[in-house]
Amino acid sequence: xxVFERPSETAVASxxxxxxxDFGERAVTSHSxxxxxxxxxxxxxxxxxxxxxxxxxxxxxxSIVKLCNQARIPVIAFGTGTSxxxxxxxxxxxxxxxxxxxxxxxxxxxxxLDCRVQAGVTREQLNAxxxxxGLFFPIDPGANASLGGMSATRASGTNAVRxxxxxxxxxxxxxxxxxxxxxxxxTRARKSSAGYDLxxxxxxxxxxxxxxxxxxxxxxxxxxxxxxxxxxxxxxxNAVNVVITAMQLGIPMARIELLDEVQMDACxxxxxxxxxxxxxxxxxxxxxxxxxVAEQIEQMKSITADYGGSDYRFADKPEDRTKLWKARxxxxxxxxxxxxxxxxxxxxxxxxISRLADCIAAAxxxxxxxxxxxxxxxxxGDGNFHVQISFNPDNxxxxxxxxxxxxxxxxxxxxxxxxxTGEHGIGIHKLDALKEEHGEAVDVMRTIxxxxxxxxxxxxxxxIPMN
Amino acid sequence: MIETWQQQIKAAAAKGEKLAIKGSGSKSFLAPVRVGLxxxxxxxxxxxxxxxxxxxxxxxxxxxxxxxxKAMADAGQMLAFEPPHFGDDSTIGGTVAAGISGPRRAYAGxxxxxxxxxxxxxxxxxxxSFGGKVMKNVAGFDVSRLLVGSFGSLGVITEVAFKCLxxxxxxxxxxxxxxxxTAIEAMNRWYAEADPITATTWVDxxxxxxFAGAEPAVNTAVQKRGGEALVNDVDWWRDWRExxxxxxxxxKELHRVSCKSTAPATDDMRTAIEWGGALxxxxxxxxxxxxxxxxxxxAGGYASVWRGGASTHASAAQSLSDPLKDIHAKIKAxxxxxxxxPSLSSSAGEGARQGG
Ligand SMILES: Cc1cc2nc3c(=O)[nH]c(=O)nc-3n(C[C@H](O)[C@H](O)[C@H](O)COP(=O)(O)OP(=O)(O)OC[C@H]3O[C@@H](n4cnc5c(N)ncnc54)[C@H](O)[C@@H]3O)c2cc1C
Numbered sequence: 001x002x003v004f005e006r007p008s009e010t011a012v013a014s015x016x017x018x019x020x021x022d023f024g025e026r027a028v029t030s031h032s033x034x035x036x037x038x039x040x041x042x043x044x045x046x047x048x049x050x051x052x053x054x055x056x057x058x059x060x061x062x063s064i065v066k067l068c069n070q071a072r073i074p075v076i077a078f079g080t081g082t083s084x085x086x087x088x089x090x091x092x093x094x095x096x097x098x099x100x101x102x103x104x105x106x107x108x109x110x111x112x113l114d115c116r117v118q119a120g121v122t123r124e125q126l127n128a129x130x131x132x133x134g135l136f137f138p139i140d141p142g143a144n145a146s147l148g149g150m151s152a153t154r155a156s157g158t159n160a161v162r163x164x165x166x167x168x169x170x171x172x173x174x175x176x177x178x179x180x181x182x183x184x185x186x187t188r189a190r191k192s193s194a195g196y197d198l199x200x201x202x203x204x205x206x207x208x209x210x211x212x213x214x215x216x217x218x219x220x221x222x223x224x225x226x227x228x229x230x231x232x233x234x235x236x237x238n239a240v241n242v243v244i245t246a247m248q249l250g251i252p253m254a255r256i257e258l259l260d261e262v263q264m265d266a267c268x269x270x271x272x273x274x275x276x277x278x279x280x281x282x283x284x285x286x287x288x289x290x291x292x293v294a295e296q297i298e299q300m301k302s303i304t305a306d307y308g309g310s311d312y313r314f315a316d317k318p319e320d321r322t323k324l325w326k327a328r329x330x331x332x333x334x335x336x337x338x339x340x341x342x343x344x345x346x347x348x349x350x351x352x353i354s355r356l357a358d359c360i361a362a363a364x365x366x367x368x369x370x371x372x373x374x375x376x377x378x379x380x381g382d383g384n385f386h387v388q389i390s391f392n393p394d395n396x397x398x399x400x401x402x403x404x405x406x407x408x409x410x411x412x413x414x415x416x417x418x419x420x421t422g423e424h425g426i427g428i429h430k431l432d433a434l435k436e437e438h439g440e441a442v443d444v445m446r447t448i449x450x451x452x453x454x455x456x457x458x459x460x461x462x463x464i465p466m467n
Numbered sequence: 468m469i470e471t472w473q474q475q476i477k478a479a480a481a482k483g484e485k486l487a488i489k490g491s492g493s494k495s496f497l498a499p500v501r502v503g504l505x506x507x508x509x510x511x512x513x514x515x516x517x518x519x520x521x522x523x524x525x526x527x528x529x530x531x532x533x534x535x536x537k538a539m540a541d542a543g544q545m546l547a548f549e550p551p552h553f554g555d556d557s558t559i560g561g562t563v564a565a566g567i568s569g570p571r572r573a574y575a576g577x578x579x580x581x582x583x584x585x586x587x588x589x590x591x592x593x594x595x596s597f598g599g600k601v602m603k604n605v606a607g608f609d610v611s612r613l614l615v616g617s618f619g620s621l622g623v624i625t626e627v628a629f630k631c632l633x634x635x636x637x638x639x640x641x642x643x644x645x646x647x648x649t650a651i652e653a654m655n656r657w658y659a660e661a662d663p664i665t666a667t668t669w670v671d672x673x674x675x676x677x678f679a680g681a682e683p684a685v686n687t688a689v690q691k692r693g694g695e696a697l698v699n700d701v702d703w704w705r706d707w708r709e710x711x712x713x714x715x716x717x718x719k720e721l722h723r724v725s726c727k728s729t730a731p732a733t734d735d736m737r738t739a740i741e742w743g744g745a746l747x748x749x750x751x752x753x754x755x756x757x758x759x760x761x762x763x764x765x766a767g768g769y770a771s772v773w774r775g776g777a778s779t780h781a782s783a784a785q786s787l788s789d790p791l792k793d794i795h796a797k798i799k800a801x802x803x804x805x806x807x808x809p810s811l812s813s814s815a816g817e818g819a820r821q822g823g
Contacts (some may be wrong), residue, residue, distance in 0.1 A: 111729045112655070112728055113728075114727075154605045154609070156603055160602075160603065164576070167609065167612075177790065181790045183788070183794070185791075187725070187767055187769060195787055196613055196616070196795055197579060197615060197616060198791070200609045200612040201608060201610075201612075201613060204608065204609050209608075221658075221659040223661050248519075248522065289687055291684065291686075291687050292663075292680075292683060294683075295684070350601045350603050351601060352600050352601055353522055353602070354521045354522075355521075382601075382603050383602055383603070384601075384602070384603050417600045417601070418599065418601050419599055419603075419605075421605050421606050423603055426606060426607060434607050438596065438606065438607060439595075439596065440593060441596055441597050441610065442607065444589065444597075445610060448610075448798060448801045451798070451800060451801050464607060
C-alpha cells in the first residue's frame with residue numbers, strides 16, 4: 001500500500017519553477033545531480049528527486065519546506081549521502097535539500113567544551129578546524145559524514161564505548177519543522193532543558209520529523225596519552241570473549257574493534273597492512289594520563305593472554321595510529337573491493353554484551369548456509385557488529401540469499417534481546433524488522449509522526465512503517 | 468497489576484476522568500498538581516532481571532531506588548547518574564519520570580543516558596515497550612527518552628532497563644579554599660585536562676572535588692591538584708545529593724539555575740555551584756527571581772524555582788515558545804489522546820519540571 005500519493009506533475013513543475021526563481025543555480029534539475037542525490041552507499045535502486053536545492057541559511061531551508069508543505073511535495077534532506085539503508089531514495093520524487101553549503105562552524109567555546117555547527121559540516125572538517133584548541137569531537141562513523149546526517153541517524157563510531165554516540169553528545173538543535181517553522185531545542189546549558197526532551201526525539205529521526213540545520217555539540221580534551229594496539233587470535237570466539245571480559249571489568253577502553261579472518265584478509269590487501277596475519281584481530285585504543293593508560297594496557301594484556309592472544313603491536317606515533325584507524329574505517333571499502341563488481345549488505349545487530357559470542361557464532365552459522373563471501377567487523381565493545389554480505393547484483397539467487405541471511409541475522413539478534421540496528425538506522429530496508437522488534441510501540445511512533453508531520457512530506461516511506 | 472492499571476486507564480479514558488500517577492511522593496514538590504484518582508506505582512515492584520555480566524538491570528517501576536542500588540552494589544555496580552532519592556522510599560519510576568540526576572551527572576551522564584529501554588502504559592491503556600537492553604539502538608524514534616522527565620504526563624512507566632557501570636575501584640575527595648570565580652575556572656580546566664573527576668561542588672567558599680576510578684589515576688590526580696582530604700566523603704556526597712547540607716536547609720526560597728559551565732558567578736546572592744559549573748543553586752526571594760532568570764538566559768540556560776517559591780512563577784514548560792508548546796501538545800496527545808494524565812504544564816505548587 002502506498003503511504004504517500006505522488007504529487008501531480010503540475011504541482012511539482014510549479015514548485016520547481018518557484019525554487020529556480022528563488023535559488024537560481026542553487027536549484028538543480030540535471031539528471032546527474034538528481035541521480036547522485038537519489039541514494040546513499042549500499043543498494044542503489046533508483047528513486048530520483050525532482051530537484052536538488054542547496055540552501056545556505058536556516059531561513060532558506062524554512063522557505064523550501066514551507067513551499068513543499070503547501071504543495072504536498074516530499075522533502076528529503078541530504079548530508080553527504082553515506083547512509084546505508086536506502087534513507088535517501090526519493091520513493092515519491094520531491095525536493096532534495098542538500099545541506100553541504102551550510103558548512104560553517106558557528107562557535108567554538110573551548111572553555112565550555114562545546115561548539116555550534118551548521119548541519120553540513122563534516123566530522124573531519126570540524127576536527128581539522130578545532131585542532132589548535134586541543135579539543136576533539138569523538139564520534140567517527142567509517143565515512144566522513146555530515147554532522148547533520150550523523151544527528152539524523154543517531155550515528156556512532158569506533159569510540160562509542162568511551163564517549164557515547166551522537167545522542168549523548170548533542171546539547172541542542174535548530175530544526176525546521178514540516179510546516180516551515182524554525183525551532184531551537186536544548187540550550188547552551190550542558191545538562192537540562194525544559195519540558196520534553198525534543199532533542200532526543202529529532203536525533204535519529206532520519207529526516208522524517210524535520211530538517212536539522214544547526215547542532216550544538218560537546219567537545220573533549222585530547223587525552224595526554226593515546227596508545228593503540230593490535231592483538232591477533234587463532235579463534236574468533238577467543239577474541240570475542242576478550243571483549244566481553246574487558247567490558248564486564250569496566251576497563252575504560254576508548255576503542256575496541258573486532259575483525260574476523262576474512263575481514264582482516266581484505267583489510268591487509270586493501271590498506272597494505274604489513275606484518276599481520278589473516279586471523280581474527282582486535283584493534284584497541286587507550287586514552288588517559290600516562291599512568292592510567294599503562295594500567296589499562298596491563299589489565300588488557302592479562303585478559304588477552306588468558307584467551308591465547310598474540311603479543312601486542314603498538315601504534316603510539318600519531319601517523320601510525322592514523323594508518324591503523326584508517327584501515328579500520330576503510331573496512332567497508334576493503335570488503336567491497338575483495339570481490340570486485342559485487343555489492344553488499346551490511347547487517348547491524350547489537351546485542352547485550354554477554355550474548356555477543358553466541359550472536360556472532362549464530363551469525364556465522366547463518367552465513368555458512370550460503371555460498372556467499374561474508375566478513376565480520378564491529379564496534380564490539382557495545383555489542384554491535386556488522387556482517388558484510390557480498391553478492392553479485394546480477395544474480396537473483398545470490399541477492400535473495402543475501403537478503404535472507406541479513407534478515408535472519410537481525411532476527412537472531414532480536415531474539416537475544418537485541419536490536420536489528422545499532423547504528424545504521426531503519427531507512428527503507430529495516431521497516432519490517434522494526435515492527436518485529438517493537439510491536440505495538442510502532443503505533444505510538446506512527447502517531448507522533450502523523451502529529452508532527454500531518455502531510456507526511458518529510459522523507460515519506462522511511463523509518464516508521466505507516467501501515 | 469498491569470492489567471488492573473490498563474483497565475483503570477481505559478475506564479478513565481471512556482468516562483473522561485483523570486488519573487494521577489504517584490510513587491512514594493518524594494518528588495511531588497516538583498510534579499504537576501495531581502487531580503483525579505491516584506495510581507500508586509509501588510504495588511508493581513521488584514527486579515525483573517539482573518545478571519551483572521550483562522551490564523543491564525531491568526526493574527519494575529515501584530521498586531525502591533535504595534533496593535536497586537543495594538542489589539547493584541552487591542555485584543560491584545551502580546546507577547552512574549547517582550539519583551537523588553529525596554526520601555527513603557523513592558521509586559525507580561519516579562526517578563525516571565522526574566528525570567533528575569545527582570552529582571555524577573556532569574561526568575557520567577544523566578538518567579536519560581542510562582535508560583536503555585522502558586515499558587509504558589499509554590493513555591489508551593496499551594502496554595508498550597520502547598528501546599531494549601542494548602547499549603546502542605537506532606530502531607525508530609527514541610521514545611524511551613521522551614519518558615524521562617515526563618512527570619507522569621505521557622503514561623505509566625511500568626518497567627525500565629538501565630545500563631550498569633562498575634563501581635570505581637578507588638575514590639578520594641579533596642577540598643580547596645577558593646572563591647567562586649576561581650572554582651569555576653578550576654572545575655572546567657581540570658575536567659578538560661582529563662582528571663578522573665566524578666563530582667564537583669563549590670559551597671561556602673570551598674571547592675569539593677571527587678576523584679574516582681582506577682587507583683593510579685586517582686592517586687596521580689590527587690598528587691597533582693593537592694587540596695585537603697575530606698574524611699567521610701561518601702557521607703558528605705550523599706548529604707549533598709539528598710540536599711541535607713546546611714546550604715539547602717537554610718534557604719527560604721531556592722532557585723535552580725542550569726547554564727553553561729563557565730557562566731560567571733553572581734556574588735550578590737548566596738550560591739552553591741556543582742556539575743563543573745553547569746548547575747547553580749541560588750538563595751533568592753520573590754524580588755530577585757526575575758533577575759536570576761535574566762542572568763540564566765544570558766548564560767545560555769534557564770532558571771526555575773526549586774523550593775519555597777510562590778506558585779505564580781511561570782513553570783519551565785509554560786515558558787516555552789509557541790512552536791515548542793505546539794510540539795509538546797502533539798506529543799502529549801500522541802500518548803494520551805483522552806487527557807487521562809495531567810499535562811506537563813498544569814501549574815505546580817512549587818518547583819519546575821526539567822530533565823537533568
Ligand atoms: C564506509 C562506511 C562506514 C560507516 N560506518 C558507520 C559507523 O561506524 N557508524 C554509523 O553510525 N554509521 C556508519 N555509516 C553510515 C553513515 O555514515 C551514517 O549513517 C552517517 O551518519 C550518515 O551521514 P550523512 O551525512 O552521509 O547522511 P545522509 O546519508 O546524507 O543522510 C542520512 C539520513 O539522514 C537524513 N538527513 C541528513 N541530513 C539531515 C539533516 N540535516 N536534517 C535532517 N535529516 C537529515 C537523510 O534524509 C537520511 O534519511 C557508515 C557508512 C559507510 C559508507
